[in-house]
Amino acid sequence: MFPFTLEKPRSTEDAIAAAASGARFIAGGTTLIDLMREQVECPDRLIDINSLPFGGIRVEGEDLVIGALARMAEVAADPNVQRLQPLIAESLIEGASPQLRNMASMGGNLLQRVRCPYFRMLDAGCNKRTPGSGCAAIDGLNSGHAILGTSDHCVATHPSDVAVALVALDATMRVKGPQGERSFPVEELFRLPGDTPHLEHTLLPGELIVEIRVPGGPHSRRARYLKVRDRASYEFALVSAAAALSIEDGVIREVRLAVGGVGTRPWRLRDCEAALVGTRPERRAFEEAAQLARQGARPLRHNQFKVELLPRTVVRALALAGEVA
Amino acid sequence: MAENPSELHPPGPIISRREALQATAAAAALAALPSASVAATNAAAANTVTLTMTVNGRAHTLTIDPRQSVLDVLRETLNLTGTKKGCNQGACGACTVLVNGKRIVSCLTLASMHDGARIETIEGLEKDGALHPLQEAFVEHDGLQCGFCTPGQIMSGLGCIAEGHAGSPEEIQFWMSGNICRCGAYPGIVAAVADAAGRT
């Protein structure tokens, strides 16, 4: 690990100013410290933001508002989260381990870096880590990599579970930066790799995520997160799906669907959603709609199976949400 | 075949500016000294932080490198070697301790971010020669084999019980899955946590 200095900001403004001049925020540190140890991340200044007032979880009308410094475990255990947005709680406890969930902040979770093994290895090409160095994964071992949203420069999968749930639920986030505050959909946080895979998100220099707002609706209560993996726990998703349904008079009125483990960012399935609205919540309808999930999929040598597993996971998540056999 | 086929990119910074400055200062000051003492003086030139941590009820004021994890401070600075380093990557749970009552992996926790923290480790559980009920239960249910993951399992089990996640064997399995046991002592671990949860 490179040497660094650790700064404790006196105010949010202090923290933002420091970050705008090149320092890095640190909250739980579960991604950053790990990558600093590998020297994938080499910040020389860290700003410990844990004392800033962005923790806690509250309810505003139908909205659930989650502080960016709230810990994953705290959010998952919160009665309001469990009551209003069980999908978020479910996606959180399927991620990482109890210990890591006690440490990792919600803001940090959204900004966690990819799990591509070559990204972690300084002696392999990785355009995300070292722009212009090539992508060792495209012609290497790539069973865990993405099939959607990839480019010739990067095929790494976005690893977050709760981000998939938040994108499905049309969550928005509020950020503070040197130019003031702004809010935007969580989905817009994530960039596609394109030819600039080192640019992962749309935050401006110095911007700090302060809270996440999740609007409630009739779909919120009929929502499930399904994470498919070879190990029952403590493993990143091969494919995951967040599905939320609003059903009235036996017909789907509204549906929210997003998938993880397959995309270079959390992947909303709007075509599937559109195909499902107005249909009856039945397996056949789910299967037909789920075929649309793999539109545009570009499998690599070792992850071909995800093209098959993706629609199956979508069907199963919809079936769980709709309580259909 | 090109030379260095795996070096597909230009090298990043190998030695940072600060490191170079420290090294130069140290080397200049100590050119005449034998090698053994170079190390100590180099360390003094390095960036350090001073903080207080309460470990198992005892306050320690420490001057450390900001890079040091809680795990390394426990093991290498305080010589509390009961907490184990299994992977140093947050992927095994062997280094689990309680920080301010919550179970965390101490390998991914910078000590410099925990000034004033209350830390509990495996060494602090025994009181006046009596084992904690969870320690007893691990022995009785044979929830261990090689014993290396055991301190982490026990500290994690304490967290699991305190969080209210020890209601059934299935629940314990789910909430104890952040601690890998390569010997496969899981059935005994689950039985021990269930037993101790019932006792406390």
Next chain:
Amino acid sequence: MNVSSIGKPLTRVDGRAKVTGTARYAADFNQPGQLYAVIVSATVGLGRVTEIASTEVERMPGVVAVITHRNAQKLPYLPHKGVIDPAVGERLHVLQDDQVHFYGQPVAIVVADNLDHAERAAAALRITYAARRPLVDHADRTIERIAPKSADGSRGDADVAVTQAPVMIDEAYEIARENHNPMEPHATTAAWSGDRLTLWSKSQYLVNEQAEIAAVFGLPVENVEVICPFIGGAFGTSLRTWPHVTLAALAARQTGRTVKLVLSRKQMFFTTGHRPRTLQRIALGATPDGKLTGVIHEGTGETSRYEQFTEALTAATAYLYSCPNVRTQYRLAQLDTSTPNHMRGPGEASGIFALESAMDELSYKLGIDPIELRRRNEPRRDEAENKPFSSRSLMQCYELGSERFGWARRTPEPRSMRDGRLLIGLGAATATYPAYHAPASARVRLLADGLAEVEAAASDMGPGTYTSMTQVAAEFLGLPPEQVRFRLGQSAYPQTPSHGGSWTMASVGSAIRAACVEAQAQAASRAVADSGSPVFEASVDDLEWSEGRLRRRGDASPGMSYRDIIARTGTPVEAEGSAQRDPEVAEGYSMHSFGAVFAEVAIDPDVGTIRVRRIVGAYGIGRVVNPLLARSQCTGGMIGGIGMALMERTVLDPRDGRPVNAHMADYLMPVNLDVPKLEAYFVDEVDPHVNPLGVKGLGEIALVGTAPAIANAVFHATGRRVRSLPIHIEDVLTA
């Protein structure tokens, strides 16, 4: 001797040390003033080092030394081969030249005043290589296969028999490379005092580590001391003495300081052995009523270019079933990788997967219940060696296991069992492993306070050696276990074989028994010579020991305890004992453990997730010294088998040979939630031949058989026969 300790479910005598954090493992012996060493591993898969920019790293904060092949001392590397070293080839000589034989080979070691400085400096060391593309894929048919010595076996004409058989199958099997991945990383702290070296080092074979390092440095063996009271799991990885031990000692010598060296988890995938990837072929011929007429088993394992690692891949096929025509063949593919080594159930775990998968497949082809098929081919004697088994309880294991498992509820058709949406499959497989016995010795000291101290240079990587050896000594001394202190983990103690191959109890236990018998004889002769003793001048035949007391036969008096005898004679009794297998017995019998493993799996037909629901194992392993610990060892082995069946594989990038998933999050092993109900049973088995204790060993057979039972259950659930391990979601997704 009527205070019985053997057979009791004692909790671990070292349990308290392990639950309080006071048990000290190799990296826990911090020494005053120690330095920290970090290995720099090669980042190319083959070639040579052309340039090392050490100078600037030497000036980094805290750095004491940067040791490379350019400035490393030339080490004598005197010839040495331990029992566990490959018979052919020569061990890696570390930092002695510029050659890189495999990705991850140590090419430098950086020593600094603290860990952060050492790690940072090691990462900063810039090394340039002239690299070539390594060959690491042993499925590559262009790689020459070599035949190790006595690798093949044959009786009858298997090829003709299989070709002409009314029913036959002929299939290929593959098992991925696996890494042991014990929770404890390898670690060595090395301290020199003049030309004497102390190593606190993780080792399953202390006396070999002592001899190996003595040979590397050209020292008398007695100048090296190895200390390792606890091993944080090993499963074979610490049988050999790997390069890092030499590096720690070298760094300590070159810096003149005590040096602590711990491998990173990533480095645990480089130079500390692995279960070799294997490619196998099994061909079976049978009559329509299920009698085997021919068996062919061919297997290839991977090894390095510099050593020929061999394991018993095809050995069990020769004796497991009755068949007049059997041919086995074993080959090695030499690759640009590090040398593999034994991993739990070495050889058998891989070979039995292929054979037992094939037997299962044959059972479906014949329409015969898989257990019935094995019954019809149960041999009366070892047909390969043409000698009787010392004991063989395979059919009793199948009976007990199928009853406990509820095999009768299985409907034979694949995909015929369901639980709601889930596909249910039930599978069974045979397990076997040789009952080895190696020469060992032990020392017993009877002390004035009535305690007995027992010592042997053995190890305890988790099976409970501390506890079970305490029980053995207690049994043969007639003392309660609380009065026995068993010590292990020091090379200075009486020599024992490696702690592996399921022979620790057979070997060390028998030596302890011999030492106890000798100690009793010495105590008795002192008492007989003592004019004040109640047994003065008694003849030996007239004496008996009972509950640790010496009396004349039939005498109702309290007699004399060890303490009484020692109190009267002043000095503790000290006795050594050793034991080895009688060559005539070894010649006369075929000695193996057997078991039957049953697995139930549930597979989600939509998304392909495979979860093991239950495993039952029934084993014939001779005498069980401690049923509590034996069950733990068995269930632990089953969990290892779940890993082998459904998770574990180390994947090499063919471009440079790097293990791509050298990370605990990417090399999957079972977590708590993966573990179903596990049951282990032992059939009553008395084996009078195998060793004086009648024990056949347990550590290996506990894993063998689990993977094929699971794979067979996967077939039963899905109708999809998967012949390569691990079986992942993608293998059953479209089944």
